Amino acid sequence: MPRPRARANQKVIPKWAEALRERRIALGLSQEDITEKTADLVSQRSVSALETGSTPLSGMAIGRVVALARALGWTLAEMQRATGVDLGIAEASTVGEGSADVYPLSAALNPEKPGGAIDHEAVVPGVEQPLLLRADTDEMHGTTPASIRPGDYLHVDRAHTTLEEGRVYVVTDADGPHVRLYTTTRLGAVFRAENRQYEDIPAQEAQVVGLVAGVTSDYNPQLLN
Template sequence: MARTEYTVAQRSISALETGTSPLTGMAIGRVVALARALGWTLAEMQRATGVDLGIVDATLVGEGSADVYPLKAALTPDTPGPAVDHEAVMPGIGQPLLLRADTDEMQGTSPASIRPGDYLHIDRKQTTLDEGRVYVITDTDGVHVRLYTTTRLGSVFRAENRQYEDIPANEAHVIGLVAGVTSDYSPQLLN
């Protein structure tokens, strides 16, 4: 326990070990120092000792819960504005940004189809363009959700809904890769 000798006295550690002094009787600074010395977070200390320290486990964004913003929040991702209600979560995203689609640009019949109201799990770390992947992009007309592809005229961002024109890749700013889509859409299939 030498790592805590300057913050938590040896007699305090001995009192904890022998049970003569409870962990909850220590000042919070000393509890934090002890947890650090053991290589634990406070939540891990609480689980390991079984002592209720009043700590609620935090969940990393992208692995549990996160705020969801309207698609226009991609214009100012560092200050996205008010969040919208949601029940969408996706793990494994490096730099998450959750957006709700409010455009029919990508509504169609292919696997890349995205409906208005779907939740887009954006990875802002993924800005390298890959053929056939969907990205959130911005241009002078605003924010878009588009499929990156190469045509005989060059690289473009293409809408699934062909009512929208292609956006030349060199005229767009990539916000991030659409790493996943969640939806509460439930088609009413006829029997």
């Protein structure tokens, strides 16, 4: 008896989508549970679309990817390994004695496994637990002494997470990593951007990665004589 043919239009579910679904089921979660755990950043319809491969994981905004990974109990690196989707996270390289590696700002999402290092010529001494990041954002680009240009190197001390008024910190929230100044307003403590196009982040909604203990830059303005 001839075997029934598969439907010509039957869609093949990608392995990365199957990995997401299997992880959710293994945790005993429904698609609605994932939506709740992501604070509605990833809707039930979006979860369904991801699990069927209709929506590519690599095409999601970083904040939504971070929220999804947390809902599934993964770090971004663990999600990358489980799904095989390149999320821009690489395994950490060993830091040699007397040297320090620099990482893109996205490494603040998983400081234990910051990914691939980038070239630099900057080292700031005296940091207890150093994490060197490159500022890939204009959040702190302004005119005050706290201004940090995109491309500047941030010397982050992960041992210093006690908040002090007027100090700059690397923090993360549901939208990803940020470089912000800690300050107290009449509405409460916030992490404020030098670039006022960005909204304040309430302090209770952010996780502190560490204090920006120093900033170095290869910026070389062409000044007129």
